[in-house]
Amino acid sequence: GAGVSQSPSNKVTEKGKDVELRCDPISGHTALYWYRQSLGQGLEFLIYFQGNSAPDKSGLPSDRFSAERTGGSVSTLTIQRTQQEDSAVYLCASSKDYLSTDTQYFGPGTRLTVL
Amino acid sequence: LAKTTQPISMDSYEGQEVNITCSHNNIATNDYITWYQQFPSQGPRFIIQGYKTKVTNEVASLFIPADRKSSTLSLPRVSLSDTAVYYCLVGDMDSSYKLIFGSGTRLLVRP
Numbered sequence: 001g002a003g004v005s006q007s008p009s010n011k012v013t014e015k016g017k018d019v020e021l022r023c024d025p026i027s028g029h030t031a032l033y034w035y036r037q038s039l040g041q042g043l044e045f046l047i048y049f050q051g052n053s054a055p056d057k058s059g060l061p062s063d064r065f066s067a068e069r070t071g072g073s074v075s076t077l078t079i080q081r082t083q084q085e086d087s088a089v090y091l092c093a094s095s096k097d098y099l100s101t102d103t104q105y106f107g108p109g110t111r112l113t114v115l
Numbered sequence: 116l117a118k119t120t121q122p123i124s125m126d127s128y129e130g131q132e133v134n135i136t137c138s139h140n141n142i143a144t145n146d147y148i149t150w151y152q153q154f155p156s157q158g159p160r161f162i163i164q165g166y167k168t169k170v171t172n173e174v175a176s177l178f179i180p181a182d183r184k185s186s187t188l189s190l191p192r193v194s195l196s197d198t199a200v201y202y203c204l205v206g207d208m209d210s211s212y213k214l215i216f217g218s219g220t221r222l223l224v225r226p
Contacts (some may be wrong), residue, residue, distance in 0.1 A: 104161070106160070
């Protein structure tokens with residue numbers, strides 16, 4: 001595709017519900033990243049994928065958060081039993097490979113609001 | 116974890132040159148330094164990247180001293196549309212696959 005896409009763009013949910021956020025990276029990009037940005041804050045790294053493998057999940061805030069990537073393409077970030085503090089913009093990015101020289105291209109984000 | 120430090124905010128006026136410095140003491144030997152720009156309600160956008168000395172593109176210049184423990188993003192003759200948050204990005208020596216954004220510098224350009 002032309003760029004990184006994310007869906008939904010906005011998600012409002014009730015506390016305790018599960019949500020799934022989707023990311024479609026740029027075609028051919030092997031590395032995929034998830035970040036979280038709370039209102040007025042900087043970006044918080046959550047997890048990255050090299051292919052379908054996530055070597056380090058320690059950035060995930062709690063065990064309610066999980067992510068997977070299939071076919072080296074689409075990734076989903078799942079938040080179980082959502083809490084109000086999960087409200088944030090969740091950004092996905094992809095890059096050609098994992099190298100610090102590889103530019104990360106960001107999607108527009110999913111704004112999650114937990115009531 | 117390696118830590119990057121940037122000023123929280125900066126103010127400038129149209130037409131001035133703006134320099135934003137990022138400190139990154141634990142930068143790894145093979146890591147590059149990348150700066151991103153973020154407008155409200157948008158994902159970050161790549162501005163410039165460098166390894167050492169000076170890099171210049173159509174948007175900005177990046178100055179990196181020999182020890183590479185800091186970098187300075189230079190925006191020439193800023194305009195109102197340069198009002199945004201600027202992040203520096205470096206690799207982490209402790210866990211080389213984990214990229215860490217700086218805290219971000221909120222630049223406000225006034226008329």
